[in-house]
Amino acid sequence: MPELSRLGTVGADELASLHRDLLEPPAHDGRPHVALNFVMTADGRVSYQGRAEIGTRTDRALMFHLRSLADAVMIGAGTLRVDPFAAPSVKGRDRQPMAVVVSRRGDLPLDNRFFAHPGERLVATSGAAAPAAIAAVRAAGAAVEAFGDAEVDLARLLGALKDRGVRFALCEGGPTLAGQLLALRLVDELFLTQATLITAEPDARRLFEGSLRPAGPVHVERVTLHEHDGERYERSRLRYG
DSSP states (O other): OOOOOOOOOHHHHHHHGGGGGGOOOOOOBBBBBBEEEHHHHSSSSBBBBBBBOSSSSHHHHHHHHHHHHEEEEEHHHHHHHSSSSOOOOOOOOOOOEEEEEEOOOOOOTEEEEGGGGGSOOEEEETTSSSSHHHHHHHHTEEEEEEEESOOHHHHHHHHHHHHTOOOOOOOOHHHHHHHHHHHOOOEEEEEEEOOOOOOOOOTTTSSSSSSOOSOOOOOEEEEEEEEEEEEEEEEEEEOOO
């Protein structure tokens, strides 16, 4: 029988000191370094009553810290419709993180906090977006650009972000966007908070959703693991087999 290693606290780190290597992320050909950030219930779901507010204040503090390290923070249109969203203003950085929303049709809630964000805002859409929807988004103050005909070509989008100087892009969901990125092998890291909550919601969403699947197995290699009041914060690299 194999021997199992014990997990336990061997030291402590200030939250603000974590993951600062992402200010100088690894380089990739044609795109930025991409990480997903999610919080998951103890029964494996990433939504509760339709929203992603599952973790504690510490989880949210870690989320804002990761945003402060990113050059762009990206979400899908479904996530925008249920949660307010804006990339943070970060003191001491010459360039503020760009806020990016991926929306095939461009039909977005214009009263969302995203449209009041003072920094750069981009709605990445497709040829399926109606001209009226595009005009409304532009009138609300966000840039709009099409990356594909019927769907948003995520590889093209990431290439365009790199051309705009984005080196590290943080994606906060939702699960369909995460599933698409994973299937296309466009995810390099996963930040996963394991919450101390069981919801038992039968229709709650999983970490990766949608019809696309990776061509082969994806392996998770842990980089760091932290804990606070039972909540666990894991950073992992993804390796595609």
